[in-house]
Amino acid sequence: MDTESGKTILLISSDGHRFEVTEAAASMSRLLSNMIEDGCTDNGVTLPNVTGDMLAKIVKYCDKHAAVTSELAAAGFSDAAAREESRVEKLKEFDAELVSLDVPTLFRLIMAADFMDVKGLLDAACQHVADMAKDMTVEQMRETFNIENDLTREEEAAIRRENAWAFATRR
Incomplete structure (x- = not known):
């Protein structure tokens, strides 16, 4: 398929949603x-591990990043490092907003971005999880990320004794 902005590719999610994206945006994956x-890609690409709602977010990410990259290239940045710094700065807020999701949705986005190998989105989403986890107690992490405690009380007490430094409160 061709449009004014170049060749487009049809992406089909696991639940049948269809998205047409430019080759430049698709190349972000x-x-x-x-x-x-x-x-x-001539007959479309079916993505069996990506649902429509996650593919919509990935397409949004790829469209935005491809557009900003194209804008900066057209602006004539000759220094690659300056171009990359400008691109990152322009997209920082967009990326942060895109990955500000509830935990189950965020993890589904991470899985979809990993499957499609969209490195920038995967990095942004994983960094968001790391930022969420920062300064949490073990109990808070278990509750926030729905992690089952599979240790007995005795096993947990032994681990806390052996690794007391890791459980000390920060000041």
């Missing part, structure tokens, strides 16, 4: 970039 390179 290493999975899709490799398929484009191999000529495997």
Whole structure:
């Protein structure tokens, strides 16, 4: 498929949602970039591990990042480092807003971004989880991330004794 902005690729989610994206946006995904390179996108690409709601977020990310990259290239940045710094700065707020999700949705986005190999989105989402976990107690992490405690009280007490330094409160 072709549009005014170049060739487009049809992406089909596991639940049948369809998205047309430019080749430039699709190339933000290493999975899709490799398929484009191999000529495997002519009949669309079915993504069996990505639901429509997650694919919508990934497409939004890729569209925005491809557009900003294209804008900066058109602006004539000759210094690659300055271009990258400007791109990162322009997209920081967008990325933060995109990954500000409830925990189950955020983890589904991480899985989808990992499957499609969208490194920037995966990094942003994982950094958001790390920022959430920062300064949490073990109990808070278990509650926030729905992690079952599979240790007996005795096993947990032994671990806390052996690693007391890790459980000391910060000041």
